[in-house]
Amino acid sequence: xxxxxxxxxxxxxxxxxxxxxxxxxxxxxxxxxxxxxxxxxxxxxxxxxxxxxxxxxxxxxxxxxxxxxxxxxxxxxxxxxxxxxxxxxxxxxxxxxxxxxxx
Amino acid sequence: xxxxxxxxxxxxxxxxxxxxxxxxxxxxxxxxxxxxxxxxxxxxxxxxxxxxxxxxxxxxxxxxxxxxxxxxxxxxxxxxxxxxxxxxxxxxxxxxxxxxxxxxxxxxxxxxxxxxxxxxxxxxxxxxxxxxxxxxxxxxxxxxxxxxxxxxxxxxxxxxxxxxxxxx
Numbered sequence: 311x312x313x314x315x316x317x318x319x320x321x322x323x324x325x326x327x328x329x330x331x332x333x334x335x336x337x338x339x340x341x342x343x344x345x346x347x348x349x350x351x352x353x354x355x356x357x358x359x360x361x362x363x364x365x366x367x368x369x370x371x372x373x374x375x376x377x378x379x380x381x382x383x384x385x386x387x388x389x390x391x392x393x394x395x396x397x398x399x400x401x402x403x404x405x406x407x408x409x410x411x412x413x
Numbered sequence: 414x415x416x417x418x419x420x421x422x423x424x425x426x427x428x429x430x431x432x433x434x435x436x437x438x439x440x441x442x443x444x445x446x447x448x449x450x451x452x453x454x455x456x457x458x459x460x461x462x463x464x465x466x467x468x469x470x471x472x473x474x475x476x477x478x479x480x481x482x483x484x485x486x487x488x489x490x491x492x493x494x495x496x497x498x499x500x501x502x503x504x505x506x507x508x509x510x511x512x513x514x515x516x517x518x519x520x521x522x523x524x525x526x527x528x529x530x531x532x533x534x535x536x537x538x539x540x541x542x543x544x545x546x547x548x549x550x551x552x553x554x555x556x557x558x559x560x561x562x563x564x565x566x567x568x569x570x571x572x573x574x575x576x577x578x579x580x581x
Binding site: 312313315316317318319320321322323324325326327328329330333334335336337338340341344345 | 442453513514528533
């Protein structure tokens with residue numbers, strides 16, 4: 311009883327579906343677009359210094375060139391979030407025990 | 414994809430799209446979502462056509478169920494609402510069936526997918542578990558909960574909707 315009831319009801323829902331034209335063409339176009347996206351070359355930043363006004367080799371935010379000399383810079387450690395107005399200081403520069411290796 | 418493969422893919426879609434859109438509609442619950450679901454599944458099939466052309470329909474159906482499960486996991490599930498959605502058409506002789514259809518459409522997609530696989534596709538619990546990537550026990554419990562939810566949503570049919578026996 312339950313099986314037949316559910317089957318009939320599901321058939322009734324399926325009957326509301328309307329045929330769709332051009333499915334194959336759209337699917338082929340979508341597949342081709344996804345393939346192009348997947349195989350597109352990744353654009354990497356140029357290794358040569360960019361002529362940015364700040365002089366930074368990254369050429370992004372106008373950060374002063376000396377900012378890269380701060381402790382922890384470029385070593386892979388995360389800076390702590392500034393709290394109570396204090397400047398952000400990386401955990402590796404505070405003398406506290408390190409939680410993770412890498413600094 | 415070469416020309417011959419394109420033609421065979423187009424022929425497959427032309428031959429089976431009627432059946433596939435029906436399944437997609439039962440899974441998704443409305444025409445727009447069903448078209449999107451089927452479109453994505455067909456795009457995946459087209460990308461792997463040379464490998465799946467032996468049994469493309471099975472691949473498309475599995476892709477649709479997986480896509481539906483992914484939507485469910487991402488939280489794009491439909492919310493179960495107090496008011497059931499209005500049916501597009503009703504008639505005096507189909508009241509009970511319409512009530513059940515409305516209740517089915519109000520089910521969360523995963524529960525509905527289990528019922529679709531079990532009762533619309535007529536698959537065994539083992540086959541449903543293989544498609545949905547879960548255990549037979551999970552299929553059984555999902556089907557049981559889905560029918561329990563249907564009884565709540567359609568109290569008029571509670572007596573007719575008895576717990577189903579297992580068919581592994």
